[in-house]
Amino acid sequence: MTAAARPVLVVAERLDPSADMVVDQLNQRDVPVIRFDAAEFPQQLTLSAGHAPTEPGRTGILDDGRRTARLEDVRAVCWRRPGRPVIADAVPGPYATWPQNQAECALLDVVAALPGARWINNPHHDRIAAHKPQQLVTATRCGLRVPRSLITNDPDAARDFAKQVDGPLICKPVLGGRLPVDEGRKLMVATHYVDPAAFDGSIRTTGHYFQEAIEKAYEVRLVAVADRVFGGTLHTSPEKARTDWRTDYEHITYGTVDVPEEIATGVRRFLAYYGIVCGSFDFAVTLDGEWVFFENNPAGTRAWVENHTGTGLPIAAAHADYVRGACE
Template sequence: MARPVLVVAEQLDAAADMVVDELNQRDVPVVRFDAATFPQQLTLTAGHRPTEPGWNGVLDDGCRSARLEDVRAVYWRRPGRSAIADTVPEPYATWAQNQADAALLNLLAALPGVRWLNNPHHDRIAAHKPQQLTAATRCGLKVPRSLITNDPDAARTFAKQVDAPLICKPVLGGRLPVGEGRALMVATHHVDPEEFDDSIRSTAHYFQEAIDKAYEVRLVAVDDQVFGGTLHATSAQARTDWRTDYQHIEYGTAPVPDHIAHGVRRFLAYYGIVFGSFDFAVTPDDEWVFFENNPAGTWAWVENRTGLPIAAAHAEYLQGGNE
């Protein structure tokens, strides 16, 4: 019997849907579940003996099951956290959730010879934006001049040194809860150094020189393959942060220059990951400037808008060649 791929993702995830479809077309067995179903709907039983190379056991959701020793690959795609029954009071519920999260992830990570896309232990490190700039520079990619500070005087000095427009962006991604189940995305925005004041001391601020863009690229890398989806903004708002004005973006594709592809592959290898959603700006002089990489970033919209075979690249890697 063919070895299965575990797809660990939320139920409503377009990227996971596309990868599962590709694997089905290749007759690769798939067992998909959300980590949020553990331990209430998903059952895990695993044992280890000193004479065996790894853990043996079963994952079973009541409809499908997979033997741990048979798993060939894991596609870990933004799953939810383990959900503990409401009958368990605090602080035991939080303790139980941490135990369940650790058991599921660490058992899968301990399976020998399993391909990961991506191992979340590596993702956590690869998601750190300040270190990304260091890694990108080491890998031969051009990055913007940047400053992280809570000192308004340092921010003013930086602005004078750059002597060009500045933007401010979050150090850490995510959304800001604003009540009633709503969340606000903190977008990249232009800042005026004349307005810098002591409010900068309230937290860390991430300033960068604003790069003059001809267009932007969401570069999706899967193992050795790279795909360049272009975003041409037609409004000032979209040119600053395309996520804030989808109505004014024109999509397309662009060949990835060899030196950029080489730098991206080195970047992935640096972190021990095989997938990334990279954001680049391309200047009017055709120079590619690295902004950041999201090791669990979205890409389904790139394929849907451009036809780039990104899901097929995922399936090819997870399948593992001719296995």
């Protein structure tokens, strides 16, 4: 099989604009694509993978009912927050967890063992790279400035930290995600300002993530793909949006910015440390023009960065170029 005929697997939720854009770019390059959601396995997706002692990886087929790919021919995998496998209703609820875990492990481990395939991002690495508090330590080692932070369940430690900062404090989730509420709705836990005078025993209920508030001129969503970096700016006006721009999309003005070389170098070191290719980095740019790292989401949303900044940030094209180059 020629290199040009080798398919790319795109594993993502069906309603994922970022994945849609990458698929479109691959189609424009005449690269065959098989896109599926892990939630389709094992009911709609068929997997047969064997291994012999003399083979470098698993061989077999992956069939979504429309297209079939030989595992040994897959050139690259774009793995973007797919759903968990859905088990047939015939399996009673309490017993469905075991086959769901089996299916998830089977699919992931087979795909992870594909010989010679490139990844954006290998989910084993992606999972470790998503731990926010650890990211601050890594970012510092990579030469990036980070805010002073404290994770604690001790009210006295929180009060001492507030005295050390001697300025505005914010509290943010240690883990991303949303809280399930009534009637299927989900509530996002946003970054918010806190008053140290109100610190009390409730801090002991869990680990709290406190951080000094950075006075910023604007924020940057920096998307990195291998060696390429793209800077999308977010200028916000209301205080709510300035604290967490995800809470007020209507009051964001978007633009682009050239990423300083020292920041680009730090980001590349960060990716290399975790063994990942892609990341969506959040920075603040201070009034003095200094870049401050907040966090990185390895599988963060990025379609809006490209869509709101016109053709100036060809992020999806960079993904397509990276996976197309595998094994050529």
